[in-house]
Every structure is written in structure tokens, then in C-alpha cells.
Amino acid sequence: QSALTQPASVSGSPGQSITLSCTGTSSDVGTYNYVSWYQHHPGKAPKLMIYEVNNRPSGISSRFSGSKSGNTASLTISGLQAEDEADYYCSSYAGSSTLVVFGGGTKLTVL
């Protein structure tokens, strides 16, 4: 059981917008603005897509955006493309002891 809850799978058609959710608690997502999102193509290194809720690292497409409301964070992908098909993991800072917790991941399928 992962600390953060993500839907197991989401699908969308090319060009559509989809939103992935990540639900935590008041001990992590709800308290800290330190949510990050990672894209993982199997067999490759995970890739940072969003950090500190809504910041994109250099080189990440503006089609990816992040937000947070209460205990739930979201990753929105607009203009869905075939190469977006991957597993997506969210993470949140959870205090100096536990440091970070992760979600179980969402498998995004581009139809």
C-alpha cells in the first residue's frame, strides 16, 4: 500500500487533455507545497516532470502542468501525444524523518 493514492490507469486519445490525481493526507500533500511528478517508460530512468507542485524543469514541455487542492495534487497533460504513454508517479515531502513518500503510479495509455 503506497502512501499516496493514484488511479491505476488512465487513458486518452491523441490531442485530448487528461488529468492524473494523487491523493495524500494532511501529513504530506495537504501541508507541503513539495509535490513532484515523474514519468517512467519501463526499462528507462524515471524523468522529473513537475516539482514543487507546479514548476517544470528546463526542457519539459508546457503541455505538462501541476496543481494542488487540499490533500490532492494533479498532473494535467494537454495535447496528448503517443510518446506520453508511460507510468506516472507522484511524490510529496512528508517531513524531515520520512522525507518523501510516493504514489503507486498511474499507467497512462494513449489510445
Next chain:
Amino acid sequence: QVQLQESGPGLVRPSETLSLTCTVSGGSISTYYWSWIRQPPGKGLEWIGYVYSSGSTNYNPSLKSRVTISIDTSKNQFSLNLRSVTVADTAVYYCARLVGAAPPSYFNCWGQGTLVAVSS
């Protein structure tokens, strides 16, 4: 372009020690936090711990009694030792660079991961 590469045995016997090394190339290991993260088959990611370039460490409370992470700045490497392993420690192990303003909270560079199976 910083790159990370995990190395170590792919099979460990129960009750023994799992040892992995992460080699950092394309950049210095100094002045950063370096972490180990794992993913058991079919499950989510779990943060194991980090080491700072000074050698200071912080571990996940759930693994703290069995984990040691160390760093060798002369070799641009850091290592993971996990003692008294069981089948529950079977996972893909990733090394990653931990960054962010205080507190450091996200990982901006990852290795590809290495599968370690615990089995007799």
C-alpha cells in the same frame, strides 16, 4: 549531462547483505544529496535514504535499522548496504540525485535501475 548507473549482484540470499553502488558521471558528486529508491514488483516506489556529499545521512524509518548509505567522493560513487534481507526486499533499486531548496524534496536525475532478487 549527469548520468547515474547502478551496479551490483542481481541475486542475494536471504539473511545476507544487499550491496549496490551508484556511479555518477558527467558531473561532480559534491554539494548534492544522493538517494536510493526501490520498487518491489507490482508496487509503488519507496524512498530508502540519502547521503550528502559530506557523508551525513538520513534513512526511511521503516528501513533505518538495516540500511547504511555511504559516499566516496574520490570515485564519484555512493553505495547502499541493506542487511538481513528477505524476499520482501526483492525490488528494482534506483539511485537518484535529490535536490530542492530546503528541504530537498525531489529527484532530478535517476539511474535506470537494477533488479535485485532475494532468493535461496
